Amino acid sequence: MTSIVEDALRVTMLKARLAMTAADSGDLDIAYRVIDSPVGPLLLAATESGLVRIAFACEGHDAVLEALGRRISPRILNAPERLDPAAEQLDAYFAGRRRSFDLPVDFSLSTEFRRRVQEQLPHIAYGRTATYKELAGLVGNPAAVRAVGTACATNPLPVVVPCHRVLRTDGGLGGYLGGLEAKTALLTLEGALDEEGRRA
Amino acid sequence: MKRTPPREPLPPFEHVVEQHGVAVLRLCRALVGSHDADDVWQETFLAALRAYAVMEPPANFEAWLVRIARNKAVDHLRAAGRRPVPVAILEYDDGELPGAQGSGAEEDVWDEVARLPEKQRKVIAYRYLGGLSYAQIAEVLGGSAAAARRASADGMANLRKSELTAGRTTA
Numbered sequence: 001m002t003s004i005v006e007d008a009l010r011v012t013m014l015k016a017r018l019a020m021t022a023a024d025s026g027d028l029d030i031a032y033r034v035i036d037s038p039v040g041p042l043l044l045a046a047t048e049s050g051l052v053r054i055a056f057a058c059e060g061h062d063a064v065l066e067a068l069g070r071r072i073s074p075r076i077l078n079a080p081e082r083l084d085p086a087a088e089q090l091d092a093y094f095a096g097r098r099r100s101f102d103l104p105v106d107f108s109l110s111t112e113f114r115r116r117v118q119e120q121l122p123h124i125a126y127g128r129t130a131t132y133k134e135l136a137g138l139v140g141n142p143a144a145v146r147a148v149g150t151a152c153a154t155n156p157l158p159v160v161v162p163c164h165r166v167l168r169t170d171g172g173l174g175g176y177l178g179g180l181e182a183k184t185a186l187l188t189l190e191g192a193l194d195e196e197g198r199r200a
Numbered sequence: 201m202k203r204t205p206p207r208e209p210l211p212p213f214e215h216v217v218e219q220h221g222v223a224v225l226r227l228c229r230a231l232v233g234s235h236d237a238d239d240v241w242q243e244t245f246l247a248a249l250r251a252y253a254v255m256e257p258p259a260n261f262e263a264w265l266v267r268i269a270r271n272k273a274v275d276h277l278r279a280a281g282r283r284p285v286p287v288a289i290l291e292y293d294d295g296e297l298p299g300a301q302g303s304g305a306e307e308d309v310w311d312e313v314a315r316l317p318e319k320q321r322k323v324i325a326y327r328y329l330g331g332l333s334y335a336q337i338a339e340v341l342g343g344s345a346a347a348a349r350r351a352s353a354d355g356m357a358n359l360r361k362s363e364l365t366a367g368r369t370t371a
Contacts, residue, residue: 004222011221014238018217018245027249032214065212075253076212 019079029073031082034061038094038189039182042159044083047072050104051086053156056178071109090159096189099126101160109156113144117151124165127190129199131169153177159186171199210257213249220265221245227266230325231273240276244269263336266326270340312362313355320355323348 022028030052032045043055043064052072055064069076080087085103092098100122107115120138124130130138136148152163158177164186168174176183187193224244228237247268258264313324319341326337327348334345334352341348 007222007225010238011217011225014225014241014245015217015221018242018249021242021246022249025246027246029253030212065214066209069212070209073253074210074212075249077214077217077249 015077016079019077020081022075022077023079023082027075028077028079029075030068031077031079032065033078033080033083033087035083035087035090037090039159039178039185042090044086044090045076046082046086047106047108049106049108051083051157051160052106052109054158054160056158056182058179059177086160093159094189099190103160105157105160107156110151110154113139113147114151114154117148118155118157118161118163121152121155121161121163121165124162126162127192129165129167129187129192131167132174133169135166149174162186165190165192167199210252210255213252216248216252216261216265217245220262223262224265224269227269227325228273230322231270232276236276240269240272243272243276247272260336262332263339266332266336266340312359315362316355316358319351320358323351324355327352 019028019031023031026048030045030047032043034041034043036042040057041061042057043053043061044051045053045055045065045068053064053068055061065076089098089101089103093101107118110118116139117135120135123138132145132149132152133142135152136142136145139148141147152166153175155161155163155177158164164176164183166174173180173183184193193199221241225237225241228240228244232240244265248265313321316324322341323337326332326340327334332340334348337348338345
């Protein structure tokens, strides 16, 4: 006799097998999983080309998945395997054992200019910060401070692509998709802020 | 990879599996027996996933999946060179069948369902395992919703009769 609980468990198992088969046959466009972190649960999503989205809980993981469905493909399954390397590197980062990420990334959610800005972000070293203005200079468009701010605010891969290292010229934190608390926590972890939250 | 967004937004496929996975599994058991149900379930959802990137959203996701599952079950039984009869190993009770409540009676009830004429057995499987409406059953099996309702009622009457013969009550 099978109860509804047993059937639900069986379906969970069948779904895991489906995700593996579909990933192997190229029928799974986006795999995702949710990991725990000191800045709350993080949704990790990857296409076949690489990590495409990291989302904080405050963004609403369901809404983020639906948006991915509209913008890339609805062939989305919870398939932890493809995200194993990302999950491991993020764990090591939050434990203070890793200072940069070595992961394939997929910037297909970003427009060309934003992508150019986002690709510069990993050049800001761990524990260091830059201003929006400096970043605008780096992408060869010193006047585009606002556009650079938007590019940071729409970074599809927060934490891994370190937009949290960009501050306002007056030293203010600026905004952050995951909330200022998360930005402060990341900068403190990296030693870029002292205990009182001032730039170290 | 397909990067063109669908014309109408489809929910992430994960939601489709979450919502309909259990019903499709029960349906697969009813159609091919519990031994082969897992394989037919896999084939059903893999086919659904393949179609998913390019299709229009179906009016009814469950009826769409039932149609795929039914085709996969038929393929499966054909490949195995058998006629679709193996409901005898059905072991599910969702408490909706009269006489199915109470421990011990469930397997007997499904043994009796397995002995029903094919049409009645299928309608009851779709209705009570697949959770389909009579209109959806008619869409899958052909015929009218009224005919599906009649087959279901006849099947239920037969089940009650065999329970009475077996000396049990439906209370």
